[in-house]
Amino acid sequence: MEEAKKAAGYKAVDDHVRSGMVVGLGTGSTAYYAVERVGQKLKSGELKDLVCIPTSEKTKKQALDLGIPLCTLNEKSKLDVAIDGADAVDPKLCLIKGGGGALLREKMVEVVSDKFVVIVDSSKLCKGLGPSFPLPVEITPFCHLHTMNVVASLAEVEGCKPVLRTGDCSNNKPDGEEPAVTDNGNYIVDLHFSKEIADATKAAQAIKKIVGVVDHGIFEGMAYQCIVAFPDGSCRVAG
Numbered sequence: 001m002e003e004a005k006k007a008a009g010y011k012a013v014d015d016h017v018r019s020g021m022v023v024g025l026g027t028g029s030t031a032y033y034a035v036e037r038v039g040q041k042l043k044s045g046e047l048k049d050l051v052c053i054p055t056s057e058k059t060k061k062q063a064l065d066l067g068i069p070l071c072t073l074n075e076k077s078k079l080d081v082a083i084d085g086a087d088a089v090d091p092k093l094c095l096i097k098g099g100g101g102a103l104l105r106e107k108m109v110e111v112v113s114d115k116f117v118v119i120v121d122s123s124k125l126c127k128g129l130g131p132s133f134p135l136p137v138e139i140t141p142f143c144h145l146h147t148m149n150v151v152a153s154l155a156e157v158e159g160c161k162p163v164l165r166t167g168d169c170s171n172n173k174p175d176g177e178e179p180a181v182t183d184n185g186n187y188i189v190d191l192h193f194s195k196e197i198a199d200a201t202k203a204a205q206a207i208k209k210i211v212g213v214v215d216h217g218i219f220e221g222m223a224y225q226c227i228v229a230f231p232d233g234s235c236r237v238a239g
């Protein structure tokens, strides 16, 4: 799928990024290619006077290595476009994000972007959110086991199994003893659902209300367009 991811990342930049824009740079192995493309086009002079806002320390490093000018939401609180990957995309472009542990900064940046363009390979498409990828929830480290239990006991998320992410934060498969720590110093709980979340809006609202929860990986009503890339290298635009 690597070629497909690259095709989606490059197409998003070619279609949506123009000189003078403020651009949000996503996190993950697909967003990596969009950042790479921005770097190429700045170097060749095809893009000028661009300023970008990275959604993680990892993306910040990649962008700095490519010489991409950066700022933060403190300087620019409105973006022209943000480009980012996703872990699951339903037919209404409702997303699960946070597999890379960057959901909070991603949501903060993408919610204030005029256009949020999602780039995925076709394996991320799903009929309904839930079973294809666990829902990441960022929580404060203080009494995290308590917060995990409260999240899991919600009626709306009944049937889900909460698993504290350990090891590397950008790896959604727990592989260590210590909790994974996000760029914001928080922990991530991955909610594993055996069936589709019946009402993602309701679940999102209920999870967000829990004191101790910082944010969750449901991105609803945010995506402007989704560029889906297929293993044969072709791309299709959804939305």
Ligand code: 5RP
Residues within 6 Å of the ligand: 026, 027, 028, 029, 030, 031, 084, 085, 086, 087, 096, 097, 098, 099, 100, 101, 102, 103, 106
């Ligand atoms: C990071 C994310 C990523 O965008 C998401 O996990 C997709 O990553 P990849 O393109 O590597 O599959 O939400 O928090």
